[in-house]
Amino acid sequence: MGASIDLPSGPAVPSNPGAGGGGGTVGEVSGSTDLSLNAAWMAGAVVQADRWFAEVFGLYAALSASRSTPRVTVDSNTYFFNGRAGVRLVGGLSATAGFRRISVNLDATLTAPITGTPLEGKAKPAVWDPLIGVDWRQHVNRRWEIDANFQGGGFGVGTDVDLSAEGYANWRVARHLELRLGYMMVHYKLTVANVSIASFQRTLVSRQTLHGPEFAIGIPF
Numbered sequence: 719m720g721a722s723i724d725l726p727s728g729p730a731v732p733s734n735p736g737a738g739g740g741g742g743t744v745g746e747v748s749g750s751t752d753l754s755l756n757a758a759w760m761a762g763a764v765v766q767a768d769r770w771f772a773e774v775f776g777l778y779a780a781l782s783a784s785r786s787t788p789r790v791t792v793d794s795n796t797y798f799f800n801g802r803a804g805v806r807l808v809g810g811l812s813a814t815a816g817f818r819r820i821s822v823n824l825d826a827t828l829t830a831p832i833t834g835t836p837l838e839g840k841a842k843p844a845v846w847d848p849l850i851g852v853d854w855r856q857h858v859n860r861r862w863e864i865d866a867n868f869q870g871g872g873f874g875v876g877t878d879v880d881l882s883a884e885g886y887a888n889w890r891v892a893r894h895l896e897l898r899l900g901y902m903m904v905h906y907k908l909t910v911a912n913v914s915i916a917s918f919q920r921t922l923v924s925r926q927t928l929h930g931p932e933f934a935i936g937i938p939f
Contacts (some may be wrong), residue, residue, distance in 0.1 A: 738739055762800075770793075771812070771853075772803040778902075789829035789836075796926065798822040799887070802849065802869070808859065810856040814869065818847045818880060820906060824924055839915045839922045844907060845876030863888040878907040886932065896936035901931035 762775020775799040784791045802816025821844040829836045851869030858864060861862045872880035886900020905927040913922040 743816070754797055758928075758930070760934070769806045770804060774799075774801045776800070781926075781928075785838045787792040789827075793825045794924075794926070795823040796928075802847075802852045803849070808823070810854050812855070813866070814849075814851045814853050816849045816850055816851075816869070818869075818871065818882075820845055820847065820877060821882070822908070822924065824922075826922070826924075837915050839913045841910045841913050841922055841924075843910045845908070846907075847871045847876040847880045848873065849880065851872075854895070861890045863890075872906065879905070881905045884932075887938065890938070894937055894939070896938050898932070898934040898936060900932050902932050903927070 739927050750858050755846045758777070758779045760775060762773060762779045764771060764773040777800070779796045779798075780794075781796070782791075782793045797820070799819040799821075800816065801818075802814050804812035804814040806812045823844065824841050824843075825838070826840075827838045849869045849871035851867060853865065853867040855863060855865040864885075864887040866883075868881075868883045872878055882902070882904045884900060886898050887899045889899075891897055904927075907923065907925045910922045910924065912919045914920075915922070
């Protein structure tokens with residue numbers, strides 16, 4: 719997992735405050751860091767027939783990160799709400815269409831290397847993304863089902879870029895008990911205008927890539 723922050727150049731400030739000033743501007747500063755996943759939870763429901771399926775699920779991820787050079791700290795609470803439907807084309811391959819709502823509580827601080835002044839940006843954007851994709855699922859036998867899917871969207875409607883991929887296997891342990899083991903990746907780029915950074919309005923660009931293993935318990939009917 720990772721995050722990057724870019725803060726555009728600021729207004730003229732003393733480039734050497736200890737020497738009584740001297741013109742100049744704070745140029746664009748940026749920093750990146752690895753993220754620490756504090757928590758991630760997901761819940762959803764799937765309705766499946768012979769030639770079509772529909773599903774909805776929500777995902778919550780709390781992340782924090784820091785780096786010493788340059789000094790960067792990032793805290794974010796990200797909420798995803800997803801819905802999609804698919805129609806089987808041939809074999810186990812389906813075409814899908816859906817949406818994703820991304821809501822982020824983002825707090826990012828970067829210390830400018832010239833002045834040592836911390837620049838903090840806070841934003842709470844919430845956007846809706848249209849998504850299209852493909853899904854491949856196969857019943858290996860009465861107890862095992864495997865699935866792989868990819869979705870892409872955003873298209874500037876909500877985020878600039880919104881990509882996700884997932885692969886998993888479901889094991890029917892009992893009639894009404896199922897276990898899932900898989901792996902998921904979500905990447906998005908979001909541009910937020912008019913964010914207050916220090917005493918100025920700036921555009922903040924947030925990019926996040928979240929990926930990792932998933933384990934779930936299902937109750938099939």
